[in-house]
Amino acid sequence: MTDDHEAIIPVWTLGTGDTPVPDLAGAELMTAERLTELRSVLAGLAAEPIATLEVHPLPDKLDRSRGIPLDAASPLAQHLSQLITQSAQSSSAAAKATASGEGLYRMVVPAKVAAQFGQGIVRPMAAKGAAGGILSPLVNSKGSIVAGTTFMPVSKAAAAGAVGGAGATAGVVAAGSAALTVAAPLVLMAVAVGVSANADRKRQQAVENITELLEQLHDDKLNSERSELDGCRDAIDKATTVLLDQGKPGVSLGLDSAVHAISKALEEARRRLGKWQSALDKLPDGKAVGIATLTKSFPGIDDDGGTFRAHLELAALAIALKQRVIVLQAVEHAQSDPDNLFRNFARTLKNDQHRLDALESGIAGVLQRLSALELARPSGLRPVFTTGEVDRLMRTAHRIHQLSNGVVLNNRTTDVAIEIARDKDGSVNVFPALAA
Known part of the structure; x- marks a missing residue:
């Protein structure tokens, strides 16, 4: 899949705890390279693990058999729906991207955080019939990911489910810090289902x-x-x-x-x-x-x-x-x-x-x-x-x-990507976690 070259992709910065970090993102549009740099910097500065979440149009053809389906009442689906609803109230980019109710959400956990899970738990998986290919809905035939798109940081006014269960909510961190939404259960459940898949x-x-x-x-x-x-x-x-x-x-x-x-x-x-x-x-x-x-x-x-x-x-x-x-x-x-x-x-x-x-x-x-x-x-x-x-x-x-062939002796931890397909009824399908 490739997005429209003029597409603006909303991106949330999700924290797993209330931790102050410098406002490095601001409200400016970012390239994919800039987003990667920002993620690494925030991972180094934040006292609590952080992740980023992007929303892309749902591809017409998607092999859902590779993922784990969860209904709209599941904790992961509820946390994601809550994030979408509250973000749409304060961000026009998020409101536009999530208006249809469906989308392909891509959560990326930085290498520093992924290292906490154990070195070998997530590695690239070659796709059958494609030399060097990776199993990912966001990878096209040439191996590029969302080439040409720009990313818009979602307003810090958004909030998501926080520690305490599906119904709990929390605001963002203190003013003057990054647009960091506290969403520990959302990150936890996405990583858990992605690693399980x-x-x-x-x-x-x-x-x-x-x-x-x-x-x-x-x-x-x-x-x-x-x-x-x-x-x-x-x-x-x-x-x-x-x-x-x-x-x-x-x-x-x-x-x-x-x-x-x-x-x-x-x-x-x-x-x-x-x-x-x-x-x-x-x-x-x-x-x-x-x-x-x-x-x-x-x-x-x-x-x-x-x-x-x-x-x-x-x-x-x-x-x-x-x-x-x-x-x-x-x-x-x-x-x-x-x-x-x-x-x-x-x-x-x-x-x-x-x-x-x-x-x-x-x-x-x-x-x-x-x-x-x-x-x-x-x-x-x-x-x-x-x-x-x-x-x-x-x-x-x-x-x-x-x-x-295919032997990995170097267990150097990389960023981990978890992709979540969300349907209009709020149900989700979580694909296998990948080395991003």
Whole structure:
């Protein structure tokens, strides 16, 4: 999607607490570059986490299946509606942009704030069929985002839902400060649903990959592992619906069996990771490795779909499911302490995410080391090798070198974008959080 080059996009600066910051935005129109700079500066100056929220026209074609739908009565939809209603009373730009009742809202959380969630919880996700593409309604075929548009800061007279629940409101910060609307629940719920949608997208991809691999392997044990993990989805989906749609804390306690199955799968993944790392450590430095030696520790690595690749996808599935559970638990803890809403959420999320980051980084390191290996030619007394032996060596080398594709070793945190499609009836659809 691309906006009209003459379009003026309203942008709110949302705070998660009442904190004074210099009025750097003013009332002047801004470019996208200027908005990015402003966001970074405010993140550095504000004592409480801040975010920005833009509203764009709703695209004609939008793949809603990627997101999580919430009805108009959900806390997130109510907070957003309240922001729209109160902003329209004091800002002509906001009133015009939100008059139809529908739109695509884009919340961007600065990297400094996103770092509080854990480094690995949000990463770019490649779109199928588009090299380097990112799953985002605001990205066109060339990868540009809202090119040519200008942004109008919404008046500081606006107010949004504040700490305390869907019906609570709060004004802005003191006069002379930035147009900072206190909207902790809005930011919290947008981040929570966006991160949950992101994790569920990863789960879907892992299940698709595992299913394809297991159809070739016919391995009952791996099939059982996959089924037990994917069977956790129902409990997690129900908890997500109740907690995020109805806003009732405490439901994550009903996830005991699902959490137990996920924890078992994660421990299995850590055990396998340890074996892989040990096997790589035993290989001679700087020497070529025979295919037979490699397949002892990494069975099926020389095939299109082997046991090793199935183990990788099972680990990815367990991690994705655990990330959704972490989000649910973090929201529950945050809602139990309304006076410390966002910081409580971020602290819980970061603490639990740390071990997952270590597991993901360890697996990424193994794939990186494998992709750098040099394969030895077949051993034997014959001076000439058969065509089959040469073909196998070349195929295996190609597959191993491809293992590092998409591996992210640098967990440098970037800005996080959450996009929310709002319909005329007030219901919303929240898309997977992306590295902006």
